[in-house]
Amino acid sequence: MMNESNSIEEMYRILEFPELGDERGNLVVVEGGIQIPFDIQRIFYIYGSDDSVVRGQHANLRSQFVLVNVAGSSKVKVDNGLETRIIELNKPRMGLYLSRMLWKEMYDFSPDSVLLVLSDEHYDGSEYIRDYDEYLKALNHK
Ligand code: TYD
DSSP, rough: OOTSSGGGGTEEEEEOOOOOTTTTTTBBOBBBBTTTOOOOOEEEESSSTTTTTTEEEEEEEEEEEEEEEEEOOEEEEESSSOEEEEEEEEOTTTTEEETTOOOOEEEEEOTEEEEEEEEOOOOGEEEEEEEOHHHHHHHHHH
């Protein structure tokens, strides 16, 4: 169970996906349970955001995610209530795994950014914590 005693390094991970490119171009493969450390239940993607937008700003009670900038770049700030880290996503072969109960913000989207998100849960708004004080309280009650 993730809680405030988890160091932030245990709560996110940079992934590098295999690239099966040849003279025809590049092909990157991600499979649930192999490169992605969970079974994939949901895919969504974010595009048309720019460098004035901050997205995310929530934590999830259950969902885990892998984020991939399949085009362009963005930054992700992760926060476990004690520490923060900033990760730049800027390669189609690069994934960012995020555990449950990690506060996250996505920002600094390049104009061509397409941010693909994989999750192990179907969407359920009730497992999103969208208030930072509530998030800190939820951590303390674990
Ligand atoms: P939101 O969680 O605010 O997106 P982000 O974290 O990227 O800023 O989602 C925006 C809206 O879309 C919100 O009304 C919830 C809805 N939504 C779904 O219905 N299903 C989904 O899988 C996601 C991610 C969002």
